[in-house]
Amino acid sequence: MERIGDHAFDIAKTVLSVEEPLNPECKRWIKELGDCAAEMLRMAVKSYRDSNVQEADEVRKMDKHMDTVFEHTFYALSDFVTKEGARQKGATQLLFIARFLERIGDHAVNIAEWVIYLETAERIHQKKNRLI
Numbered sequence: 001m002e003r004i005g006d007h008a009f010d011i012a013k014t015v016l017s018v019e020e021p022l023n024p025e026c027k028r029w030i031k032e033l034g035d036c037a038a039e040m041l042r043m044a045v046k047s048y049r050d051s052n053v054q055e056a057d058e059v060r061k062m063d064k065h066m067d068t069v070f071e072h073t074f075y076a077l078s079d080f081v082t083k084e085g086a087r088q089k090g091a092t093q094l095l096f097i098a099r100f101l102e103r104i105g106d107h108a109v110n111i112a113e114w115v116i117y118l119e120t121a122e123r124i125h126q127k128k129n130r131l132i
Helices: 002-017 024-050 053-083 085-120
Strands: none
Touching: 002 085, 024 053, 024 085, 053 085
């Protein structure tokens, strides 16, 4: 949870430095990442509170969607940075925000995996290929 708080702080700090108008398509992908990360975290904490292995497993399944959205966002923003030279700073800041949100989702999965371990004594670790 402490790391999630660190990422939330980093997101807030980065948002304050975004000055120029941003591409609506890029903002839509960031919003989807944020919504997904928030729901994963909500479910992970609830699964811990309720000792609910099924809900914890749902969080793990949501990670695939989060990774897909992050990958799409990463490539879309990278493409935008190369095409929109004058607005690179804003798009680069969105890349940082996207990465922080993706990591929040990963931490929610870690919480879910601990719930599964606490309730079943089964250790589960997802291996991921990282874009950045």
